Structures are given as C-alpha cells and as structure tokens.
Amino acid sequence: AQSVTQPDIHITVSEGASLELRCNYSYGATPYLFWYVQSPGQGLQLLLKYFSGDTLVQGIKGFEAEFKRSQSSFNLRKPSVHWSDAAEYFCAFGGSQGNLIFGKGTKLSVKP
Amino acid sequence: ETGVTQTPRHLVMGMTNKKSLKCEQHLGHNAMYWYKQSAKKPLELMFVYNFKEQTENNSVPSRFSPECPNSSHLFLHLHTLQPEDSALYLCASSQPGHSSGANVLTFGAGSRLTVL
Numbered sequence: 001a002q003s004v005t006q007p008d009i010h011i012t013v014s015e016g017a018s019l020e021l022r023c024n025y026s027y028g029a030t031p032y033l034f035w036y037v038q039s040p041g042q043g044l045q046l047l048l049k050y051f052s053g054d055t056l057v058q059g060i061k062g063f064e065a066e067f068k069r070s071q072s073s074f075n076l077r078k079p080s081v082h083w084s085d086a087a088e089y090f091c092a093f094g095g096s097q098g099n100l101i102f103g104k105g106t107k108l109s110v111k112p
Numbered sequence: 113e114t115g116v117t118q119t120p121r122h123l124v125m126g127m128t129n130k131k132s133l134k135c136e137q138h139l140g141h142n143a144m145y146w147y148k149q150s151a152k153k154p155l156e157l158m159f160v161y162n163f164k165e166q167t168e169n170n171s172v173p174s175r176f177s178p179e180c181p182n183s184s185h186l187f188l189h190l191h192t193l194q195p196e197d198s199a200l201y202l203c204a205s206s207q208p209g210h211s212s213g214a215n216v217l218t219f220g221a222g223s224r225l226t227v228l
Contacts, residue, residue: 032213043202043219051214094213097168098143098206102155
C-alpha cells in the first residue's frame with residue numbers, strides 16, 4: 001500500500017542545535033515528495049519539494065531535504081534550529097488523484 | 113486578498129444542525145480539495161474537484177456534502193454530524209502540474225469543527 005511513515009511523533013531539540021526529521025515512503029515508483037509545516041492554529045505551508053534532479057533540495061526558512069532512493073527516504077534537515085521553528089512537520093508524496101498523501105506528522109519542540 | 117481563505121475559523125454545532133464551511137481561493141487554481149485533520153491521524157483526503165467536477169470522493173459519509181460552484185469556491189455542507197466528526201477541516205487548491213502527482217497544494221488555515 002502507498003504510505004508515508006514519520007517514525008518520530010515528537011522531537012525536542014535545543015535552540016541552535018541541528019535537526020533531522022525522518023520520512024520514509026512506500027510507493028511503486030519514484031514519487032514526487034514534499035515537506036509541509038503547520039504552526040498552531042494554521043494551515044499547512046510548503047517548505048520544499050522534490051520532483052527530479054539534484055537529490056538535495058533547498059527550501060524556505062533554511063530547511064533542506066535529501067532524497068535517497070535506496071532507502072525510500074526523504075529526511076528534512078536544518079543546521080541550526082530557531083525557537084520559531086517549533087511546529088508540526090508533515091512529509092507527503094503526490095497521489096494519482098492530484099492529491100497529497102501525508103504522514104502522521106512530527107511535532108517539534110524547541111528548548112531555549 | 114490572496115491565498116486560500118476558509119470561513120468560519122471555528123464552528124460548534126449540535127448533531128441535528130445544518131451548517132456549511134466555505135473555502136475561497138484567489139490563486140487562479142483549477143483544483144480544490146477538502147481534507148480532514150484529526151488528532152493522531154494522517155490528514156485524510158475527503159473530496160477533490162478539478163475544473164468544478166468532482167473527481168474523488170474518498171468514501172466520505174453522506175452527512176458531508178461538497179459543492180463547487182466555480183473554480184474559486186468550495187463548500188462543505190454538514191448535516192446530522194457525529195461527535196467523532198469533530199476535527200480541523202482544511203481546504204486546499206492547486207494548479208494541475210505536468211503529472212498528477214506533481215501538484216503543489218496551497219492550504220487554508222482550516223475550520224475547527226466541534227460537534228456536541
């Protein structure tokens with residue numbers, strides 16, 4: 001079955017520390033991959049996407065993600081986390097109906 | 113106003129009420145979506161409209177009834193809901209890409225629904 005797995009439900013990091021959020025997908029071919037962020041009380045905002053080409057993609061707010069076909073992964077990284085990065089992060093891939101299929105999300109807390 | 117706007121932001125209704133959620137997009141997109149977001153679950157796709165035509169109904173109960181009068185507006189009519197329908201309902205829009213999986217969705221802020 002097509003699915004997205006985000007194994008970490010909740011992560012806490014210290015401000016200034018590096019961050020990596022994990023995402024694995026199950027799909028028959030190479031999917032179109034996305035990371036979205038949701039702040040409390042808000043909708044989802046696109047951070048970055050991977051369609052083809054360079055497997056390391058840059059996004060907004062200093063985030064990047066790397067597509068690894070052999071591991072079916074698309075992990076999100078940031079070298080230095082800011083307190084404003086506290087939010088919930090969703091990995092997704094493009095479905096056949098033009099929709100997105102999402103993981104359950106990882107909630108990020110940032111310690112001062 | 114730009115982006116995707118959802119109203120109301122919060123709605124409390126009884127199980128016998130009839131209410132509607134409204135979504136409006138000012139992006140010139142041709143596809144619109146309703147998603148349901150419940151705690152501890154992945155976002156669930158409910159409905160997809162392409163060029164005002166419904167192209168996906170993801171086994172949603174008939175107490176949820178969508179309406180898409182034009183490419184800019186999407187409604188979700190609610191009738192005799194259950195407490196388990198309490199959730200955040202997110203609207204999104206997209207401009208169909210070169211491939212069906214390549215659509216970048218733009219989301220509204222959501223309508224928080226509580227069913228008593």
